[in-house]
Ligand code: HEM
Ligand SMILES: *[C@@H]1O[C@H](CO)[C@@H](O)[C@H](O)[C@H]1NC(C)=O
Ligand SMILES: *[C@@H]1O[C@H](CO)[C@@H](O)[C@H](O)[C@H]1NC(C)=O
């Protein structure tokens with residue numbers, strides 16, 4: 001205060017500069033608080049990343065598909081209200097969350113792994129690490145655990161106090177989508193067609209239910225006939241909705257570029273997968289990833305960072321949940 005009165009009593013110009021820099025600092029502080037940062041937990045919870053990584057490694061060692069399930073949770077989180085942990089909220093008598101929406105019901109998995117990670121983090125650093133950030137880090141660590149690329153995860157997302165059943169139904173792309181639908185679903189989230197094709201490579205791991213690919217194996221003409229026949233033996237034209245098949249028939253527990261090689265020979269499992277190759281505008285990108293997995297890895301990593309930055313809650317928006325399944 002002494003220096004302020006000293007400045008202001010001397011000259012109005014000095015006063016002007018004082019307030020000019022004062023407001024500049026304010027603006028700077030408020031824009032940076034809205035940004036994610038890779039060092040967000042460096043001082044507030046230095047063990048956060050190692051804790052998440054070792055839990056993901058253990059879960060994937062126990063069941064390799066869990067890596068796929070955790071990666072998909074982050075995608076379904078980010079496409080609905082942004083990456084805010086909304087997908088993790090349980091339904092209650094007075095609240096319907098996203099878990100029973102069409103793309104999620106009887107399909108999403110990995111919630112117990114997220115709970116276990118959250119409880120370890122709560123005992124190490126109480127109410128510091130958000131559930132939304134757990135999903136972002138677990139997605140990266142899952143891809144790495146299955147042999148895929150690594151990337152630096154941006155952090156500082158906070159958790160929503162709301163969820164949206166209707167947005168989960170409208171905003172998450174469906175397996176019956178054509179290429180135009182897919183491009184626009186991603187463009188609605190600020191992601192390019194290139195991002196969409198790269199992110200679809202996530203289907204190099206994991207499984208889908210019969211109900212998700214039945215129409216493709218009975219009605220599509222652009223499917224390899226022996227693949228269709230073999231899938232039909234476990235996925236009847238009606239019934240057995242939950243019987244599973246690998247999204248990548250060749251290597252469903254390895255994160256590699258086989259997904260794209262499959263598309264070159266009409267071996268995509270989902271109708272939407274095969275839309276990326278076979279006469280459309282994305283054919284050349286698929287061929288390029290099929291031939292060059294390093295290029296796929298680079299593009300996938302950068303598209304994951306973009307997807308992970310969809311409308312995060314930062315600063316004082318939202319909260320840090322103590323239990324990922326419910327608001328505080
Ligand atoms: C391009 C539009 C996409 C569509 C139409 C789509 C659709 C689907 C469907 C229908 C399933 C099977 C669900 C079931 O039958 O239970 C699935 C599984 C999966 N999706 Fe996608 N998806 C898309 C993009 C993505 C993206 C961007 C990611 C992640 C970056 C992703 C990751 C996964 C994973 C890893 C699985 C397997 C999950 C498991 O085994 O538990 N998908 N997807
Ligand atoms: C934050 O921690 C990570 C991992 O220990 C380190 O690589 C990075 O340099 C740190 N960043 C800052 C800004 O301290
Ligand atoms: C979710 O799946 C269960 C079990 O199949 C079913 O009973 C329920 O109606 C489904 N929920 C919604 C909202 O479709």
Ligand SMILES: *[C@@H]1O[C@H](CO)[C@@H](O)[C@H](O)[C@H]1NC(C)=O
Nearest residue numbers: 176177178179180181182280
């Ligand atoms: C894609 O599907 C939408 C309906 O989801 C339809 O309106 C559109 O005509 C289709 N586009 C092409 C190119 O088939």
Ligand SMILES: *[C@@H]1O[C@H](CO)[C@@H](O)[C@H](O)[C@H]1NC(C)=O
Nearest residue numbers: 214215216217218219237238
């Ligand atoms: C295949 O297409 C026909 C005609 O559109 C439809 O009636 C039938 O339900 C479809 N089959 C499957 C398994 O989707």
